[in-house]
Amino acid sequence: MDSTARGMSGIHTALDLSFTHTEGRWARPGSWVGRDFPDVRMFQEIAVTAERAGIDMLFFGDGSGIPDTWRGSIAPAVEWGIQWPRQDMSPVVAAMSTVTEHIGFGLTYSSTYTHPFTTARLLNSLDHVTDGRLAFNVVASSRGADAANYGFDELMPHAERYERMAEFVAVCKALWHSVAPDAIVRERERGRFADPKKVHAIDHRGTHFTVKGPLSAVPSPQIEPVLVQAGGSPAGIQTSAQFVELAFGFGGSVAAQQKYRESLDAAVAAAGRDPLSVGVLWATQLIVGRTAAEADERRRSVLSFWNEEAVGAHISHNAGFDFSTLPARFHLGDLADRIRAAEASPGGLVGMLVSELGPDHTMTRAEFFEHGWRHATGMDHTLVGSAEQVADALEENFAATGARGGYMLSSPLATPSGLADIAELLLPELRRRGALAPRYPGRTLRENLRG
Template sequence: MHIAFDLSFTHTEGRWARQGSWVGRDFPDVRMFMELAQTAERAGVDMLFFGDGSGIPDTWRGSIAPAVEWGIQWPRHDMAPVIAAMSTVTSSIGFGLTYSSTFMHPFYVARLLNSLDHVTSGRIAFNVVTSTRSADAANYGYDELLEHDLRYERMEEFIDVCQALWGSVAPDAIVRDRDSGRFADPTKVAAIDHRGRFFTVKGPLPAVPSPQISPVLVQAGNSPRGIAASARFADVVFGFGANLGGQQRHRRMLDEALVAEGREPADVGILWATQVIVGRTEDEARTRRAEVLDFWDEEAVGAFLSHNTGYDLSGLPASFLLGDLRDRIHAAQASQSGLVARLVAEHGDGYRMDRAEFFEHGWKSATGIDHTLTGDPAGIADALEENFAATGARGGYMLSSPLGMPSGFDDIAELLLPELGRRGALAPRYAGRTLRENLTP
């Protein structure tokens, strides 16, 4: 199995205040990330991953106040400069960066990622997302979100343009002939002349081809339309953990979609999002788990869930049918995955749920307890190995920690990964030169 660390939320949802967190430093001090990168590389972690969002959550009650007060999903900085800094103190570990195909322009993103791939010597992954949050949309001048499937059409064209730009300068185009002064062969540099539904881009990319040419492409959609997009272009898929049946269904649907695209299912792994609280003993781990649960109240939970769903859940009636809630979310062009989708899959469309029960589930989702493995290294390693086998043994885990920064990740690196290594459960350690060579078959 491959292992990535999800560093998207090392300072939000109360993590900044936990025991041993950000001691002597405050987010976004780059030195904290540089030190963690070195620790993770020593442990053989394949990739450090940063999700992103560009709006302060305002869906819950139509206000940013709860998110600002409790640090829910904010602040969020562009982590590209942090990745550049981390790359200077490491040599093998990869870095995943997120940009939205719904709001960004492919020429800008293709050029930026080309530069970062040079800076990191071929260690960049691009997590391309469609955006479901009104707070993000408003910052890019959108009054409302694009329809769900249309966002995926735009994503696919976005990636088509990026790939054309990354291929617009042939790998052997740069000759650098000092005697003649000839820098490149113009017959190997060509415009892409793209004219599509969403983008018009002449090209070529005004850049030297990077070590990987294209960064590793990551995609996280788990709706049928999102899975179809993954099958078309993703090198690695980011999947949601917690529910084995849901994981197996995602793997099965992805395999079918890959075959339909003429691709080999064995070539595309899924990194399952999994939160870990590891202690030297089970009692120590359970004590740390209790600290996480103390933070949340309904305002914090509501701000978290509404932002990630893209739908204001503050107006939920005393009781409702899960199918009706799902349909209202769908009509709002909001996220069709996440908590509500999981509840529908578990209980069915016709299940009547009351508000208190919903927020009990929501509290577990917001804390991540519903997909957290808690225990000593041997117990967590047992669970990961069992789950890995049951989900197809292709890919691995995107591990996150609800504990202090960097102590929660240090424990994973220093306690859990050596246990997995002793069992022979981890993929070969940095066998290749680039992230693509290390992370994909």
């Protein structure tokens, strides 16, 4: 059914390029042919293909540590390429912007370990380079490997991470607005560059940061990048509700997505903001084929990569908890309590299992790793089928989860063909149905996401 006829706003789309080369993707037939990660030419090719399809944004998640939570060693992650290597992708974004005109770019930096002045200045510069097409995914880090690289022996307490995030974002926003948009006068005849009355120190003295300011930069096209956040815990939702423009949502079921949407809407309203102004991009892995049979064959090719060490390294790193320590049998609620006590992340796989099965559910270690295998491969949340079948599923899900936002799409297949299938098979089908948001109606990423 045409989505416009249902009174829905259009679907926005982003491509997740965080893992184009990890978890076995690099070894799949046709992947990175003639090039090796991080060859910028591959990302430029992806950017051109995605913009041609009208995708709104290309996104890069990030983490600075090699996964070492599983058995306390980096060896499994290094051997099997689990969520590493990871580059700082800001230079790649700059390069992709030179071969495109409209598509946006999302970058990730940690409010737990980076400084707001450095981050604000970098993102201001990139918003200039991209001509107003930048988004900032601000994260609170919960991984021990990252903490160790910044001189921490243990994880920062969960609540403190989000307190720091709130202050971090407040400082960044103050810095981005410390030079008024009309401060730069450029009076050539007099040689006068700017009006000092419109450039102000922020004189921030808080719990975590002391920053004088102002930002030593010219205001960028968007003034501040589009602010994105993916926190799913109560603290994460409450904090992000203060500033988030676009949330990244997860959830293995429509019920879980609806619960998240309701919690986010309530928190945004409590922060004095309009819930209708905040969209959710649901993280969705896709395998699209020209036929359902072709898509299913591609799905089977993905499953052959994983072994227990690869699965363990993946799920332990993302939770910040060593699942090799699990007993033969346990209650899910007890496991969630252990994870919280370790100041790790009780969301993700464990949070999903608690939501679906309940905290009193007894699970064996073998059963948990079966779920972990599906979670690591993404098969617990992957849509597999022809473009028509996947489009049907996305439209139905979009209507059921609030019809505000869209999808953060990823592929477990070879790079760039898996992503090209999304751009060249799925997007035209969604556009034919009238399901997509208008194609680049504005100049900046913020304007396009509001279209």
